[in-house]
Amino acid sequence: MASRTLRTLTGMSVTTAVGLSLMAAPAAVAQPEARAQDSAPILIGHRGAAGTAPENTVAAFEDGRTSGADFFEIDVQLSADGVPFLFHDDTPARTTNVEEVFPERANNPITSFTWNELQQLDAGSYFDERYEGERIPHLDDAAKVATANTGVYIEIKSPVNSPGVEQLVADELRTNPKWQQLVAGHKLQVLGFDEASNRKFAQVAPEIELQQLSGVVPGPAVLESWTEFADSVGTNYRVLSAQNVADVKAAGLVLGVYTVNSPEAVQASLALGVDAITTDFPIQNARLLQGTPVFPGSGVEIADSVNNPAGDDVQPENGEYVLLRNTSNRSIDVSGYLVRDAANNVLIVGNGYVLAPGAELRVHTGPGTNTAGSYYNGLTASVLNNGGDAVALWAPQDKLQDVFAN
Template identity: 65%
Template sequence: MPYRPSSTFQRAAAVGVGLSLLAVPAPAAPVVSASDARAAAKRPTTGPILVGHRGAGGTAPENTVAAFLDGRASGADFIEIDVQLSADGVPFLFHDDTPARTTDVEDVFPGRASDPITSFTWAELQQLDAGSYFDRRFVGERIPHLDDAAAVAAGAAGVYIEIKSPWNSPGIEEVVASELRNDPAWRTLVEARRVQVIGFDEASNRRFAALAPDVLLQQLTWMIPGPEVLAEWAAFVDSVGAYYRGLAPQEVARVKDAGLMMSVYTVNSPEDVQAVVDLGVDAVTTDFPIQNGRHLRGLPAFPEATVEIGGAVNDPAGDDVAFGAGEYVTLRNVSGSAVDVSGYFLRDATNSILRVGEGYVLLPGAELRVHAGAGTDSPTDCFNGLASPVLADTGTSLGLWTPDLRLVDVFAN
């Protein structure tokens, strides 16, 4: 029986691009304004390729049709997805090895939250809600089929397909190669050079290269290896994708000297995007393609910004949630008027949340420290009273949201 797009995709297609209200500058506005759309159409071809990570995982639930639509609406060149195989061999889109973080698995299948996501059948996966963890507006988002991404991308964007944890999905290379070869939508994208398969596992990449030599292929890595390894990779891949932190100009040059394109992940703040662009990378993957796409087009990433994230202390001396001390994030009023930040919240890439309590009004130039742990609230300090830290000690990205779900800043440290 041929595959049919999921009900989630059919609902989204009925209302058009811009399903995610979280990504817009005002609650009732479209995701991308008409002026932004025109600017995207005029985007210089000499700029870096922009890739929406897991669709647009910073503004909609990752690896869902809603995130794909946000990624497409951003004007990104590609959306990135993660593919795995269900217990009955269906290619589905999901990042983690277990369903615990991004689904309601404990409600639907009690006791299976820590089971491998690949141990679920396709029918079981379709019973899970993959959107409500992000926000109530996404209740009912389902785990997509691989072909949902092609349906969303058609005519608007390309797709990076990451083969995720191939050791958990034996034979996945053959399944993906077959889909790209036999499905008309995927075949059209492949022929237009708008599909790139990516992965960390070198053996898996070699298997895929032998099966589909006409499909662009990228070797993912944490750090850039030496020229000997790059020369080996160049025999079967077209590009290298590396973690952006600590990337040096000579490493970018080394990749290009091997005849490969240089891609980086996952770069979320406009400042960091600009830094890697200045290094001369060819492609940038980001959770926030809408905002960083604006930046790359010379537009303000946050055109109506009044409050920004001024800094973060991720790994203080002593206990990260010590009373009155510990980790915190600083908010700063950068406008010329007082701003009530009551109900604002900070979200990181793993969906950890820090909230601002009621009654906090920042005067122009004033700052507020939002703490994870407990303490005594004051005009300059708000404590969440959490028993465990939420900020990664090595630093990560944070999005700042208003109570009416407008993203007003992204910060990476």
């Protein structure tokens, strides 16, 4: 891959084997006068826009495009009859109605279903009833949504379950005119966690920009070996250090982080010097980059999330909880508000809860006696991830109020 001298977010020149699209300013994320082109981070909508629409559906891709993000990310796998489809999990249970359609196969590999069987599943209702009827998309459906401004990150998901997926995706990108337009416009990138799969894809499609995903950033020697086939590195923002950033840049690779959902986490990641941000909430974080209100009209925020309390995570009158706070100067009825995590686990606020200005409410997962300051969902299993979580607060009528990450 030819080396190119580019400009980093700090404005310093670096030489890196990467296509120019990785460092291009988001065309619709911010107005030119708001941010200098050489300081603009790349914004990617995760699974389309998984925070505001059912992940890996056309509705989510459209939200990603609406945000003006540079790219939206998708996950590709192969059906039992060799059709490339877009789905994240290894099984269909979490995000489809498979238990109704194929009750004996809910925990079967998603790749064991034929394309015709996949099309019988509803992939939207799990998120919200207004998305009833959303289907599992074909790979080419993402190309139909993409534009010259908003391209596509294609993650090859669990390649061991989809033998031959690298060649099939490469062939699709070469034969479909819409994909070819995106390639020519530097609005396409392929990525994955499986290094062997990435190396295979680089061999069959060396013209496509490629990203190596990794839960943590490895040492300089491994990073150097990745430059043989990859243009960039994508990693978990929660474990990223300044030394990691320096190591990636020293190797001549572009650095992206996932899945960065709260505005505060986005700001912290950019302060470390990352080049690209992948988020479930591209619409809201595009506003952040524009310098406009992220949650206009919201008066209630998630002030804290206590994921790992002393003792059991779920216990009577105690245990894990999310803390809501009224930051406005008016009383707000939070009855029916929802707290939703990335896996679509939901906590609710019951009826009759009106928060005065400055008042707080603990929304507990487990059982307990409801009081003015605490509401208990009565669940028997924990919802919040002890290793850190991102949760969103929704008012009735699907109005997003806040996103919090810890």
